[in-house]
Amino acid sequence: MTDQQPAIRLTGLTKEFGAVTAVDHVDLEIGAGEFFSMLGPSGSGKTTVLRLIAGFEQPTDGTIELFGDDVTRRAPFDRDVNTVFQDYALFPHMNVLDNVAYGLRVRGIGKAERNERARRALASVRLEQMADRKPAQLSGGQRQRVALARATVVQPKVLLLDEPLGALDLKLREQMQVELKQIQRDLGITFIFVTHDQEEALTLSDRVAVFNNGRIEQLGTPAELYERPASRFVADFVGTSNLFDDRVSQALLGRGGVHSVRPEKMTVGAGETGAGIRNAPGTVAETIYLGSGIRLVVDLDAGVRVSVLEQNDRNRTHDEDRGDRVVVSWHDDDVIALGGADAAAPAPAA
C-alpha cells in the first residue's frame, strides 16, 4: 500500500445486534482506487460492515475513517460514499433520468444541469435511450446499470456494492462483471464489493477479505487466498478443496495436521513416479462430465473421498467408470498445510 491516506480505515469496528455480534473487532485498510471484495457466507458480517461504512447502522464500538476523516458518527447523507443496493432500490415512481438525477436534486443542483449530468451518467452505462422509462419497465441488468449510474453521478470517493449481481442470471452476471471492472478503472475510485460468490470475488478484485463469524479470516490477493489459504475455512470456502484431517494426513502424507489439495492439482491414472509424487489407490465413486473438464469423485482406500478435476484436453485418452480401481497422484508441493487439527471449522461441503 502507498503512504497516502487509505480510502477506508476501520479500527476495532464492532457491531452487536442484541446478543449477536455481527462484526467483531474488524481492523481493515482499503487503498484508494482499489477493487476490494468482502467475501463470506451469509451471516458472516460482510454486509453489516458495508452498512456501517455507508452509515445505515451505527457501530457498537470502533471507528470508520474515510481518507483520514473520522465519519463514524456521521449520517449517511454526510458521507462521500454511495451504495449500489442488492435490490437496486430504484425509486419506482420516478423515471430513470429522475432516479439518476436524485442525488444532484437533493443537493440543490438546477434542473438543466442535473439532467445533463444524469444523461451523461446514463450514457456511460449505455442506457441514455431508457431515460424516460420507469424502473419497472427495465430488465434486471438494466436496473443494475441505472443503480450504478445513480450512485456514481454524485462522484463518491468510495462506491459500496452489496451483492449487486446476485439477482442476475449467469450470462448477464459474467457480462456485468466485465463492465463493473471497466467502470471502476474508468472512474478510478475505490469499489468495495460484497459477495458470497468466491469466483466473482476472485475474478474482480485486487484484494479480498474473507469473512467468517464477524471476523476477517484472511486478507490477501485472489492468488494468495487460493494458493495459500490460511485456514481450513478459507481453503474450503474459496474454491474446492480436498481436506485431509489429522488421521488421513498421517496415512497419506506421513505427517499430522490438516492439509488440503486442490482438485486440479490431482490426477487419476495408474500411478506416477518422480520426486515428491504421492500416490493413493482408490475406487471411482462418481464421474461428472463438465464439458471442458471431468470431475472424478474417488474414495481413497485411506478413508477419504476426494474430488479430482481432469482437463478434457487431447492428452485425455481413457474414461473411468464408477467402481474402477484407480490411483490418485499429486505433488507434495501442492499440499497446503492448514495447521493442527482444526475442530472448530465446519465440515467440508461435498
Added chain:
Amino acid sequence: MTTNATAPAPVRGPDRDDGSRSAIRRPRATPARRTSVFLSTHPRMRLALLLSAPLFWLGLVYVVALAALLVTAFWSVDSFTGQIRTEWTIDNIVTVLTGSLYQTVTLRTIGVALLVTIIDVALALPIAFYMAKVASPRARRLLVIAVLMPLWASYLVKAYAWRSVLSQDGILEWLVSPFGLSTPGYGLPATIITLSYLWLPYVILPIYAGLERVPDSLLEASADLGGKTWPTVRHVVLPLAAPAIIAGTIFSFSLSLGDYITVNIVGGANQMLGNLVYTNVGAANNLPLAAAIALIPIAIIFGYLALVRRTGALDNL
C-alpha cells in the same frame, strides 16, 4: 383379493397382495367426483356458481336500492293527503339546489368532512410511519391492535363518551382550565373532534399498509444519495404513500359526509346533510325531498372518486 391386472407386477411373491393394495389406483367415479371433473373442465360454470349468489344480493340491495332512491327523488308528495305522487317532476332537485338552507348545510357538511379528513391524515401519517418503519415487530403488532381496538366498541358508546368528555364539567374542561382554556362545548368543533376520533383507524390502516410496502432500502437509498429527512419525505415517502393516503381520505371523507348521529349527540343545534334527510323521512314525511337531499353526498363522493381515480388510489382500497 386377486391381482389387479392394470397394476404393475409386484416384484416379490409374498408381498403380492400388499403390493397391489398399496399401488395408486384410479378412484371410483362418485357423483362428487363427477361434479368436480365437470367443474374443473368448465371454468365459466365454476365462476357462475361462485358469484351468482353474491351478485344477486349485491344487485338487489345496492343497485336496486340506489335506483329506487334516484327515482323517488323525481316524485313529489301531495301536501294535502301526504301521499306520494308518482308523477315526474324536478321540483325537489330545484329546491335542493337553490334553497339557501340546503346550500348552507351542504357547504357546512363538506367543510366538516374536509377538516376531519385533514386532521385524520395529519394524525395518521406519523403514527402509520412509526408503525411501518420504526417500531419493532412486537411493538408494531401491539400498535395495530391498539389502532383497531376502538372499532370493537359501539359507535354510539364512543360518541356519547365524547359528549361526556366535552361537556361543561367534563374531563377536557378539567384538563385545560388550569391553562386558561375551556372546552369547546357542543357544536361544530365538537363534531369535528368526535368524527376525527371515530374515523382515525380507517385512515391509519391503509396508510400503514401503504408505507409497509415501501422497501426500507428506498429510504436508505435517499439518505445515501444525500437526501436529508425532509427531502426524503417529500420526494420519496409522500409520493409513494400518496395512493394509500388518498385511500384513507376516501374513508374519512365519505363517512363524515353521511354522518348525522355524531352531530346530533355533540353538535348542538347544528345540522348536517344527514340530519336533513332524517328529518324529511321522519317528521316532515317528505320521502322524495329526502331522496333528493341524499343525492347531494352521493354526487360529491362520485366527484371525489373521479378526482382520485387517476392517482391509482382505488387500487389500494
